[in-house]
Amino acid sequence: MKEGWEAVIGMEIHAQLATATKIFCGCAVETGGEPNSNTCPVCLGLPGALPVLNENVIELGARAALALGLEVQGTSIFARKNYFYPDLPKGYQISQYDKPFSANGTLTIMTSERDASGHATEWKPMNIHIQRMHLEEDAGKNVHEGLPDVDKYSYVDLNRAGTPLGEIVTSPDFRTSWQAYDYVNHVRRALQWVGASDADMEKGNLRCEANVSVRKIGETDFNNKVELKNLNSVRFMQKAIEFEIERQIAAHEADEPVAQETRLWDEKNNQTRVMRSKEDAHDYRYFPEPDLQPLKVTPDFVENVKARMPELPDVMRDRFMETYQLSYSDASQLVGDRSFAEYYETVARISANPKLAANWILGEFTRELNSSGKTADESLTTAEDLAELVITVEAGKINNNQAKEVFAEMFATGKPAAKVIEEKGFEQISDTSAIERIVDDVIASSEANVAAYRGGNDKLFGFFVGQVMKASQGKANPKVVNDILRHRLVG
Numbered sequence: 001m002k003e004g005w006e007a008v009i010g011m012e013i014h015a016q017l018a019t020a021t022k023i024f025c026g027c028a029v030e031t032g033g034e035p036n037s038n039t040c041p042v043c044l045g046l047p048g049a050l051p052v053l054n055e056n057v058i059e060l061g062a063r064a065a066l067a068l069g070l071e072v073q074g075t076s077i078f079a080r081k082n083y084f085y086p087d088l089p090k091g092y093q094i095s096q097y098d099k100p101f102s103a104n105g106t107l108t109i110m111t112s113e114r115d116a117s118g119h120a121t122e123w124k125p126m127n128i129h130i131q132r133m134h135l136e137e138d139a140g141k142n143v144h145e146g147l148p149d150v151d152k153y154s155y156v157d158l159n160r161a162g163t164p165l166g167e168i169v170t171s172p173d174f175r176t177s178w179q180a181y182d183y184v185n186h187v188r189r190a191l192q193w194v195g196a197s198d199a200d201m202e203k204g205n206l207r208c209e210a211n212v213s214v215r216k217i218g219e220t221d222f223n224n225k226v227e228l229k230n231l232n233s234v235r236f237m238q239k240a241i242e243f244e245i246e247r248q249i250a251a252h253e254a255d256e257p258v259a260q261e262t263r264l265w266d267e268k269n270n271q272t273r274v275m276r277s278k279e280d281a282h283d284y285r286y287f288p289e290p291d292l293q294p295l296k297v298t299p300d301f302v303e304n305v306k307a308r309m310p311e312l313p314d315v316m317r318d319r320f321m322e323t324y325q326l327s328y329s330d331a332s333q334l335v336g337d338r339s340f341a342e343y344y345e346t347v348a349r350i351s352a353n354p355k356l357a358a359n360w361i362l363g364e365f366t367r368e369l370n371s372s373g374k375t376a377d378e379s380l381t382t383a384e385d386l387a388e389l390v391i392t393v394e395a396g397k398i399n400n401n402q403a404k405e406v407f408a409e410m411f412a413t414g415k416p417a418a419k420v421i422e423e424k425g426f427e428q429i430s431d432t433s434a435i436e437r438i439v440d441d442v443i444a445s446s447e448a449n450v451a452a453y454r455g456g457n458d459k460l461f462g463f464f465v466g467q468v469m470k471a472s473q474g475k476a477n478p479k480v481v482n483d484i485l486r487h488r489l490v491g
């Protein structure tokens, strides 16, 4: 950012709560179905149909709120947000306005600027004030399909109408695009972690908007802000914010006005462009929804939800650093998602070697997950089986290259370490005295063959190797066996 300037950025995130059914009716929340197949009089907005609040929305809303440091409010009020749009059949959206479901949160995120190659320079904690997370229903979708000028048609698909959303709104606390980037990633992981939302931006169940303005450092007033919308990935969002900061600084310096407007990220041309101007700003005429009671949530309910929540990722990261003596970087990567973190902890505990376990998890295991597109909980290799491999490596029974080969087979087939090691003949008895004893036994019990070999029948050498390998159950190091046999058979 140009010297002497700072950005002022506020974030709004719409997260789809991971319920099986919609917020005010029993229709399934599904993607990919036939258009308008998951609809009923309530979500079609037919006259006289009445909304009934889905209880699971309260549970998942509370989980989301607690994971983001928000206070769940004792009473919240649903309100009608009035506007006209084809994908909103009622002519209003049921949302919350002056009494939201949760409010007043402080969230500590870790954030870092990035160098030219995109690497984090220094991770630091930063407190973000989250003003509120309210509950609302999603609208449907206007779909435009076909080829321009040939077979173009549009229709409204109301399968998404009535899908539950939590809208999370921060104060304008961010000063750089990377802070906003790290915040969205933090929120995304937190919501997935507690099972509140799938939070997948590509699937549209996490959507962000950024409000961006710039001002000279030291100024306290805000300049006109631009709202950035339709950001399909966290990276595009970061790029869009970055572009917008530079664009606005240049405009201010040239004494050109910065219009208060909504802009989109144009991925092809790497720039933002106008979606709509301020003249379109709505007066939503909010008023309390007469068809729904105020939502009452008791402290007992909140305590109960809290008691069933998993340990949150940052707490877990700090505990990993403390208990297992891991670096900040390793511990942060291990808590990248919940099943991965839990997988690690099981391996660390059973193997009693947290450092070696971390190396395996962040090395081979991550490599296999990435190339197979699996998550930790989809891995055929259980944490117990990987722990067994770690123990075997630590005991020096197989070497590191063998262990990698064994693990690749374990990951592909789900076989336990011992089985693969046996199949590959890797678990070696490298102790020469143990092999010497076996060789001596074999020679002593094969007098006739020994005599024949010594008489010139070289082919019998393979017989002796086979006997020794059999006696060692395939575990003798073949090279050591060969050396000892040659030596002993000379006689």
Ligand SMILES: [Zn+2]
Residues within 6 Å of the ligand: 022, 025, 026, 027, 038, 039, 040, 041, 042, 043, 044, 162
């Ligand atoms: Zn419905």
